[in-house]
Amino acid sequence: MIITRRMTLLFAALVAMLCLADSATTLAVINSRVGYEANSAIAGLVVYPAFHAFKFVLTVAILYAIHRIARGDPRLELASYVTLLTFYSLIVANNLCVYVLRVGFGFNLTKLFLVFSVIFGIAYGFVYTQTPHHT
Secondary structure, three states: OOOOHHHHHHHHHHHHHHHHHHHHHHHHHHHOOOOOOOOOOOOOOOOOHHHHHHHHHHHHHHHHHHHHHOOOOHHHHHHHHHHHHHHHHHHHHHHHHHHHHOOOOOOOHHHHHHHHHHHHHHHHHHHHHHOOOOO
């Protein structure tokens, strides 16, 4: 399996868009007062645009780091991108549920790290078993 430049750019664009959607939906929930930031480590920061800009830059830096670090292991690179896509998708889905339905998934910082770890484990396991092994 080869991760082409086009695939890398597509994954990066999707993750970047989901990062922006996370910021937009988080602010919508908070500004409408139908919910709050459950991550206590950043709860006081999410109202500031600079925080969202920093989070976006950090996300782009993580994408670049994944590409550089996993260059020799396309399975690791693919699993990492799938993990970020799934993770951000869950966060945006949670925010939309809170905004529209007034009910969320009950995420907190500990649960988010657990969810992230499980997603990566599943993604890497799936990618690893679905691709030929080169030794």
